[in-house]
Amino acid sequence: MIGLIWQGIKDLGLKTLWNSLQYQLRQRRYRTETAAVALEDYRRPGTVIDMSRDGRTVTLQTVSGAYAITVLAPNLFRVRFRPDGDFVPPFSYAITKPDAVWPPCDFTVVTTDAAVTIRTQRLTCRVDRESGRLTFLDPHGNVISEEAEGIAFHPAGPVVCRRRIQPDEHFYGLGERAFGLDLRGRRYETWHTDPQTYQLEQDPIHLCIPVLVGLHSQGQQGYAILFDNTFRGHFDLGATDQDVASFEAEGGEMRYYFIYGPTLASILARYVELTGRTPLPPRWMLGYHQCRWSYYPDERVRKLAADFRHTYRVPCDAIYLDIHYMDGYRCFTWHPQRFPDPAGLIADLHTQGFKVVVIIDPGIKADHRYWVCQSGLENDVFCKLPDGRLLRGPVWPGDCYFPDFTHPRVRTWWGELCRSLVEIGVDGFWNDMNEPAVFGPLGTTFYDVTRHDLDGRSGDHREAHNVYGMQMVRATVEGLKRLRPDERPVCITRSGWAGVQRYALGWTGDNESKWDSLWLTMPMVMNLGLCGLAHTGPDIGGFNGVASGELFTRWLQMGVFFPLMRAHTNFHSPDQEPWSWGEPYLSINRRFIELRYRLLPYLYTAFWQCHQTGAPIVRPLMWAYQDDEATHTLDDQFLCGDNLLVAPLIAADADRRTVYLPAGTWYDFWSDEPIVGPAHISVEASLERIPVFVRAGAIIPMGPAMSYVDEQPVERLELHVYPAAGSGQALLYEDDGESNAFQEGEYRLTRFTLIATGISPTALEIRRATESHYTQACDSFEVVIHGVHHLPLEIVLDGETVAPSQCAVDSDGHSVRLSVGPFRCLRFVWTE
Ligand code: MIG
Numbered sequence: 001m002i003g004l005i006w007q008g009i010k011d012l013g014l015k016t017l018w019n020s021l022q023y024q025l026r027q028r029r030y031r032t033e034t035a036a037v038a039l040e041d042y043r044r045p046g047t048v049i050d051m052s053r054d055g056r057t058v059t060l061q062t063v064s065g066a067y068a069i070t071v072l073a074p075n076l077f078r079v080r081f082r083p084d085g086d087f088v089p090p091f092s093y094a095i096t097k098p099d100a101v102w103p104p105c106d107f108t109v110v111t112t113d114a115a116v117t118i119r120t121q122r123l124t125c126r127v128d129r130e131s132g133r134l135t136f137l138d139p140h141g142n143v144i145s146e147e148a149e150g151i152a153f154h155p156a157g158p159v160v161c162r163r164r165i166q167p168d169e170h171f172y173g174l175g176e177r178a179f180g181l182d183l184r185g186r187r188y189e190t191w192h193t194d195p196q197t198y199q200l201e202q203d204p205i206h207l208c209i210p211v212l213v214g215l216h217s218q219g220q221q222g223y224a225i226l227f228d229n230t231f232r233g234h235f236d237l238g239a240t241d242q243d244v245a246s247f248e249a250e251g252g253e254m255r256y257y258f259i260y261g262p263t264l265a266s267i268l269a270r271y272v273e274l275t276g277r278t279p280l281p282p283r284w285m286l287g288y289h290q291c292r293w294s295y296y297p298d299e300r301v302r303k304l305a306a307d308f309r310h311t312y313r314v315p316c317d318a319i320y321l322d323i324h325y326m327d328g329y330r331c332f333t334w335h336p337q338r339f340p341d342p343a344g345l346i347a348d349l350h351t352q353g354f355k356v357v358v359i360i361d362p363g364i365k366a367d368h369r370y371w372v373c374q375s376g377l378e379n380d381v382f383c384k385l386p387d388g389r390l391l392r393g394p395v396w397p398g399d400c401y402f403p404d405f406t407h408p409r410v411r412t413w414w415g416e417l418c419r420s421l422v423e424i425g426v427d428g429f430w431n432d433m434n435e436p437a438v439f440g441p442l443g444t445t446f447y448d449v450t451r452h453d454l455d456g457r458s459g460d461h462r463e464a465h466n467v468y469g470m471q472m473v474r475a476t477v478e479g480l481k482r483l484r485p486d487e488r489p490v491c492i493t494r495s496g497w498a499g500v501q502r503y504a505l506g507w508t509g510d511n512e513s514k515w516d517s518l519w520l521t522m523p524m525v526m527n528l529g530l531c532g533l534a535h536t537g538p539d540i541g542g543f544n545g546v547a548s549g550e551l552f553t554r555w556l557q558m559g560v561f562f563p564l565m566r567a568h569t570n571f572h573s574p575d576q577e578p579w580s581w582g583e584p585y586l587s588i589n590r591r592f593i594e595l596r597y598r599l600l601p602y603l604y605t606a607f608w609q610c611h612q613t614g615a616p617i618v619r620p621l622m623w624a625y626q627d628d629e630a631t632h633t634l635d636d637q638f639l640c641g642d643n644l645l646v647a648p649l650i651a652a653d654a655d656r657r658t659v660y661l662p663a664g665t666w667y668d669f670w671s672d673e674p675i676v677g678p679a680h681i682s683v684e685a686s687l688e689r690i691p692v693f694v695r696a697g698a699i700i701p702m703g704p705a706m707s708y709v710d711e712q713p714v715e716r717l718e719l720h721v722y723p724a725a726g727s728g729q730a731l732l733y734e735d736d737g738e739s740n741a742f743q744e745g746e747y748r749l750t751r752f753t754l755i756a757t758g759i760s761p762t763a764l765e766i767r768r769a770t771e772s773h774y775t776q777a778c779d780s781f782e783v784v785i786h787g788v789h790h791l792p793l794e795i796v797l798d799g800e801t802v803a804p805s806q807c808a809v810d811s812d813g814h815s816v817r818l819s820v821g822p823f824r825c826l827r828f829v830w831t832e
Pocket of ligand 1: 292293322323359432433494509510568569570
């Protein structure tokens, strides 16, 4: 305790510590008392007494209110219940697609004495007339999800929906959670919180998303519920009552969207149609990124760049500047001694091929001589208390005012502030502390009574808290789009909400340099992906604490396959750079970062697929093997894109682990050995290896092992072919990697079809078809066929015979390669 206080005084100074104490005392006083809510006092909709249909919406009057059930798509219904029955069009920060924009969707409404049944081709909602409870059924009449006691509401504001848990049901989603993949059996809060360091099973943490995914009936049934209510709430997934899953909020409307799959892919496709798609990031975002709290002064940053480019020759695309670059932690300023010439520094980093990302927090120092504070006061942008005084709370700069990002005018003001950094050359923004966090022990945030505009609807912090961070990154990104319309904006966020994926990518906050924290990254990133936030990654090596060389290397190996690959560490921790532990770690780390770069064509294609369809880049195995129950709780391995299965080492001193391979044939990425699943196998993995398997039938496009930004367009692509019996498909997406020209057709999509007689095939054919046009697309290929040991007897390239001697057997003896131009059909024969 004394140590903590001493650390606090050292880090923050006495004054801020004192302010923080006072703030917390006031926070108690200002906490809104939600009236003692006894379960008996809840009311239920009651019997259905009347039904009417208007366009897409069926309205059901009940004894104590009304339902409005809206059919938006064959597998997407919205359910609202209001005691006052007054259904104004719903306002939602999560949803991007207005009702009127959904294509027409046929449905029937059948009313009997027992029920009102609303039916599309894919989904049925049955409302029991006597109880007023809802059941969702598939077209065959099987229950997908049914209400237990159903919806209830309290006159003081709270709303709840209680649903029956199916016997073999698993639950996923809910945003960033410090738990395993399957969330069943526990209660979770939706109220973003800065835990400073999160431990396993700590809840809530930085980024909650009110999306619950359910899977049951041996994987035959899959659905998702988006609880579209931003108030502080809970999801109780069988903790209080083991057969009941409930979601509740302290206020607001009972409104949820029900999406039927049954596949996870169809759920996500619909979900991103509703809440927005992940934009395609600039390609440098996929490179290796280096961060710490903080690299300063400028000479330290220059040395870091030189270490990457010259001393250690490790590829890297981006360097991050944490809070010490600012002048007294004042946002949009530079420390005059530490960074006297930021534009010059950034220009130099740019010439060396680095991008620069800077941190920006929401708190604006309450300093009336500071231009941002002055401008904020003049423009009336800061959050206020009910008596009209400004909200003041201590963060890094000392006492701060906080912009109300739920006001459109304030968002525009903020977006314009970004100009100062954009003009200096900053490439990306890193928005931290936006839960929002105010200094103090766990959970300190704005007072409940703080007023917010809520886009003209006006309300208090209980309703605005969960969207504050999302509206902050929205302000940042909308500003960047105005300032640099031809570039893809980059914003990294710590907090968010349903729909935040359309503005920002996320990182998984303040983890620890520990093995269980390494493991935890997997279920965390997978569950985030199932909530539509696919572009995420952890602080590689762990944020708090001291990483060993082994821990860092293992984490980095896993990070190769994560959407964001960034090393970061705490102010109090030693450096965590690829060379920080000397050899053998440096060489291994370098090789794995190079592997990341070689995989960029494959990863970039996975990002494009994500942008198109909502399919996350990192996926739980059940994504592709939903009817294999062994995958339903599997959270120490994952799929990366369509064709790679990754099983990281998650313990100290381990050089072997068990890996589950689902049905089909898998090639060991390192040895090309084919293995037939389903099987649990034991895999050797010394520090030089991470177990990776390639799905048979795949083609993995790979490029050179070099940083993207400091090189010319890729001159030659390797196409790694993994034969299987039958035919397989693979994609390759290419564009300039930075502009928005792809939206005007400046891209090339290649579809490969692979047809082979089996593993070690006697004959194999690759067809290549391209769509659209990108002038710099790569037209020179090195085709590498894995798992074959001999030169083919015959090669036919677009109808012409090629001498087999043009091929070479690789030195390892289990792959054969051939260089070709832009072929349409390439055929190999090994025996007659
Ligand atoms: O109070 O900016 O999660 O990544 O290095 C801590 C300093 C504030 C928390 C972030 C972390 C960042 C740190 N920040």
